[in-house]
Amino acid sequence: MKVLKFGGTSVGSIASIQTLLNILGDEFKNQEKPVIVLSAMGGVTNLLASMAEDAAEGKEFTAALADLEKRHFDVVKSLLDVQNQNPAFTRLKIHFNQLEELLQGVLTLRELTPKTRDQILSFGERCSTIMVSKIAAQHFKDVLFVDAVEVIKTDSAFGNAKVNTELSEMLIRNLYEANKDKMLIVTGFIAGNDAGQTTTLGRGGSDYTAAIFGSALNAKEIQIWTDVNGMMTADPRMVKKAFSLTELTYTEAMELSYFGAKVIYPPTMIPAFLKKIPIVIKNTFEPEFEGTVIRHDCKASSLPIKGISSINNISILNLEGSGMVGKSGFSGRLFSLLAREQINVILITQSSSEHSITFAVQPQDTERAKQVIEQEFELELAAKKLEHLVIEKNLAILAIVGENMKQTPGMSGKLFHALGRNGVNVRAIAQGSSEYNISVIISANDLSKALNAVHDAFFVQLTKTLHAFCLGTGNIGKTLFNQLNAHSQYLKDNNGIQVKIAGISNTRKMTFNSDGISLDTWQDDLQASPYEADLQGFISKMKEMNLPNCVFIDNTASPVPIGFYEQVFKANISVITCNKIGNSGSYQQYRTFKDTARTHGVDFFYETNVGAGLPIINTLKNLMNSGDRVQRIEAILSGTISFIFNNFKGDANFHDVVKEAQEKGYTEPDPRDDLSGKDFMRKMLILARDAGYAMEEADVEIESVLPQASLEAKSVDDFYATLKTEDAHFAKLKDLAEKDGKVLRYIGKLENGKVTINLQMVDENHPFYMLSGSDNIISFITDRYKERPLVVKGPGAGAEVTAAGVFADLINLGVAP
Numbered sequence: 001m002k003v004l005k006f007g008g009t010s011v012g013s014i015a016s017i018q019t020l021l022n023i024l025g026d027e028f029k030n031q032e033k034p035v036i037v038l039s040a041m042g043g044v045t046n047l048l049a050s051m052a053e054d055a056a057e058g059k060e061f062t063a064a065l066a067d068l069e070k071r072h073f074d075v076v077k078s079l080l081d082v083q084n085q086n087p088a089f090t091r092l093k094i095h096f097n098q099l100e101e102l103l104q105g106v107l108t109l110r111e112l113t114p115k116t117r118d119q120i121l122s123f124g125e126r127c128s129t130i131m132v133s134k135i136a137a138q139h140f141k142d143v144l145f146v147d148a149v150e151v152i153k154t155d156s157a158f159g160n161a162k163v164n165t166e167l168s169e170m171l172i173r174n175l176y177e178a179n180k181d182k183m184l185i186v187t188g189f190i191a192g193n194d195a196g197q198t199t200t201l202g203r204g205g206s207d208y209t210a211a212i213f214g215s216a217l218n219a220k221e222i223q224i225w226t227d228v229n230g231m232m233t234a235d236p237r238m239v240k241k242a243f244s245l246t247e248l249t250y251t252e253a254m255e256l257s258y259f260g261a262k263v264i265y266p267p268t269m270i271p272a273f274l275k276k277i278p279i280v281i282k283n284t285f286e287p288e289f290e291g292t293v294i295r296h297d298c299k300a301s302s303l304p305i306k307g308i309s310s311i312n313n314i315s316i317l318n319l320e321g322s323g324m325v326g327k328s329g330f331s332g333r334l335f336s337l338l339a340r341e342q343i344n345v346i347l348i349t350q351s352s353s354e355h356s357i358t359f360a361v362q363p364q365d366t367e368r369a370k371q372v373i374e375q376e377f378e379l380e381l382a383a384k385k386l387e388h389l390v391i392e393k394n395l396a397i398l399a400i401v402g403e404n405m406k407q408t409p410g411m412s413g414k415l416f417h418a419l420g421r422n423g424v425n426v427r428a429i430a431q432g433s434s435e436y437n438i439s440v441i442i443s444a445n446d447l448s449k450a451l452n453a454v455h456d457a458f459f460v461q462l463t464k465t466l467h468a469f470c471l472g473t474g475n476i477g478k479t480l481f482n483q484l485n486a487h488s489q490y491l492k493d494n495n496g497i498q499v500k501i502a503g504i505s506n507t508r509k510m511t512f513n514s515d516g517i518s519l520d521t522w523q524d525d526l527q528a529s530p531y532e533a534d535l536q537g538f539i540s541k542m543k544e545m546n547l548p549n550c551v552f553i554d555n556t557a558s559p560v561p562i563g564f565y566e567q568v569f570k571a572n573i574s575v576i577t578c579n580k581i582g583n584s585g586s587y588q589q590y591r592t593f594k595d596t597a598r599t600h601g602v603d604f605f606y607e608t609n610v611g612a613g614l615p616i617i618n619t620l621k622n623l624m625n626s627g628d629r630v631q632r633i634e635a636i637l638s639g640t641i642s643f644i645f646n647n648f649k650g651d652a653n654f655h656d657v658v659k660e661a662q663e664k665g666y667t668e669p670d671p672r673d674d675l676s677g678k679d680f681m682r683k684m685l686i687l688a689r690d691a692g693y694a695m696e697e698a699d700v701e702i703e704s705v706l707p708q709a710s711l712e713a714k715s716v717d718d719f720y721a722t723l724k725t726e727d728a729h730f731a732k733l734k735d736l737a738e739k740d741g742k743v744l745r746y747i748g749k750l751e752n753g754k755v756t757i758n759l760q761m762v763d764e765n766h767p768f769y770m771l772s773g774s775d776n777i778i779s780f781i782t783d784r785y786k787e788r789p790l791v792v793k794g795p796g797a798g799a800e801v802t803a804a805g806v807f808a809d810l811i812n813l814g815v816a817p
């Protein structure tokens with residue numbers, strides 16, 4: 001046989017009671033009738049409690065009582081045929097009259113004893129059970145209302161009575177045997193003492209009733225019908241990707257029960273655990289959901305952990321001092337004291353040096369704990385054998401739970417990597433040797449970020465979410481958004497990665513959305529945003545949003561964002577940049593970026609600083625990291641100048657070719673940066689630094705391709721004008737090269753710690769002769785690539801290839817352990 005328990009929401013409305021009847025209908029077809037345990041209608045127990053308290057304070061309760069009555073009567077009117085209604089009204093009315101009398105007594109005496117309170121509370125379950133059993137009787141024959149006061153026997157500890165298991169089980173068995181052909185519908189939560197007075201079973205009481213019946217009758221299963229889809233991997237209000245578990249063990253259920261939205265209160269299920277009866281959590285509002293089964297031993301699961309539980313507000317107390325070292329009985333004294341004072345200790349850690357003990361308590365217990373400890377250890381404190389207690393508030397506990405963790409190395413590594421990577425500081429750690437729970441204490445502000453990051457790290461079958469904050473909506477920024485938009489489904493399906501753009505700013509406006517700004521409407525969203533651009537504001541907001549797997553992307557050509565990188569790294573946020581100004585500033589600044597990113601365990605990626613999307617920075621990094629040494633680099637790294645020399649042929653005019661390069665998106669926002677050689681200089685400097693040379697801009701020897709007048713142009717328009725007036729200068733260069741069958745090439749070289757960039761005329765035997773479009777080419781001569789160089793060649797400028805390089809950096813972020 002089965003026991004089915006329905007919680008408050010399942011009997012809370014006409015619609016839910018109708019669903020309940022359908023469920024009973026299916027069960028009724030079985031040979032063995034189930035036992036049904038019911039809670040009070042949703043909210044009724046709390047209402048009764050506050051009515052009782054109000055009455056004790058002399059306040060009126062009649063209106064609330066009338067509402068309560070009406071809620072039950074409305075259900076009767078809707079769900080019982082007219083001819084069946086009167087008997088139900090009569091039964092209910094008797095109870096409401098008794099309830100009124102009791103409340104009146106409390107009001108008169110201005111006193112609410114635990115015994116009276118239990119009696120008052122019991123009307124919730126009594127009325128819902130009478131009501132539902134009457135309705136059920138209309139549909140099924142042989143329904144029997146059972147008042148649990150008759151069969152569950154307890155002591156007289158009103159409010160939280162202790163069950164006499166042996167006696168209760170015997171009474172339940174007798175009742176069941178005598179009514180085998182009937183469906184028993186039983187009041188949850190309430191019981192009776194020897195004198196027949198009503199007691200209650202405390203927190204989770206109706207689940208307890210179901211477990212007691214299940215145990216007494218050796219039920220094949222106990223179903224707990226509630227309003228959510230079973231036990232989930234995390235609190236779904238905090239972790240949107242939390243999903244329902246199909247199966248977990250009793251131990252796991254116990255450990256996971258810390259969730260805010262408690263599905264069951266596991267201690268009440270102990271009678272079922274002891275008899276190894278499976279407990280199935282079902283959803284009345286989604287009956288087709290197959291349920292979460294909690295059982296003694298589960299099938300092998302592929303999930304590394306079953307879930308992540310959390311408590312979002314705790315305090316820790318830390319007790320330190322030499323007086324504890326090697327002193328047996330110290331922790332006994334401490335924790336006996338707390339137990340005596342009824343202070344619940346949630347977590348304990350002690351270092352093996354025995355120099356300190358840290359423990360967590362509820363915030364409301366903190367001050368009292370401090371007081372009693374200081375009294376108890378007064379002498380040790382005075383003798384400085386103990387230091388004064390340190391209290392820390394606003395903390396949270398996050399715990400990963402699962403029996404699969406046992407003897408599986410790497411679980412704590414994964415947990416701490418996810419936390420560290422996201423800048424979550426761990427204040428204390430606890431893992432029992434049973435290895436099915438690792439708990440960490442962190443700042444309450446970080447809880448949401450930590451839960452999501454840890455959930456992403458463990459449940460790899462789910463899509464991992466990156467949160468990107470993007471500066472710059474120009475050529476590159478815009479193209480990146482288009483690429484992300486077009487490719488998002490592929491990334492989800494093939495890489496399990498979802499990129500959410502959580503913030504965008506250009507020089508005018510900024511906008512934010514932790515659920516991701518739509519990549520179809522971002523321009524309108526930005527336009528409509530109330531926030532004026534403010535870089536410090538943008539970064540502060542990014543920190544404040546505290547999202548997991550966060551990255552800052554600089555797609556500007558501005559020096560301003562550079563000043564903020566360090567602050568971003570220090571907030572444990574990775575940086576991706578196509579802006580070369582940062583890495584080509586002072587060497588000191590370049591080093592600071594690298595070192596700060598490393599000490600904070602985040603990435604600093606800038607592949608597009610050299611050769612746009614071409615794999616140049618990563619190639620050099622791999623050479624260096626694997627112990628190679630650069631002997632010489634020779635390269636063409638200005639896409640713009642490359643394009644110009646590849647197209648400045650025959651009758652072509654220099655001015656028009658430069659214009660075309662700009663229109664094609666190859667140039668910097670200011671094309672003078674390209675033609676002056678500055679952009680090339682920046683790239684060579686970055687390469688030289690990545691190759692291990694602590695070089696400054698002044699160490700680069702650079703020959704310009706421009707005549708003096710162009711170099712001195714005060715504006716971009718003036719600059720273009722000089723290209724026209726200086727046409728002869730460029731034509732001369734071209735003719736000189738063409739005369740000897742050569743081509744013009746602007747070539748950079750790094751050798752022996754020296755960088756030069758100059759204009760050369762090369763013939764067809766030169767490896768850099770054959771280039772077209774905006775091609776870049778780089779040849780690395782290293783200790784290992786000595787005979788023949790390692791060469792990378794291809795288009796080295798343009799919005800598509802550059803945005804693609806930024807995109808690749810994004811996907812390569814080491815968010816996954």
Ligand SMILES: NC(=O)C1=CN([C@@H]2O[C@H](COP(=O)(O)OP(=O)(O)OC[C@H]3O[C@@H](n4cnc5c(N)ncnc54)[C@H](O)[C@@H]3O)[C@@H](O)[C@H]2O)C=CC1
Nearest residue numbers: 472473474475476506507556557558560579669797798802
């Ligand atoms: N075009 C190419 O082939 C390549 C370009 N790059 C780099 O890409 C970067 C961007 O280039 P484009 O998109 O062509 O420039 P752009 O001028 O088209 O766009 C720059 C964007 O940055 C924004 N911006 C500037 N200062 C800002 C600030 N302080 N705060 C917020 N936003 C700010 C502007 O509002 C604009 O939206 C440059 O650093 C360039 O060197 C790198 C490799 C190749």
Ligand SMILES: N[C@@H](CC=O)C(=O)O
Nearest residue numbers: 638639640667668797
């Ligand atoms: N303007 C640059 C673009 C790449 O960094 C170039 O022309 O190479």
Ligand code: NA
Nearest residue numbers: 607610612614
């Ligand atoms: Na590159």
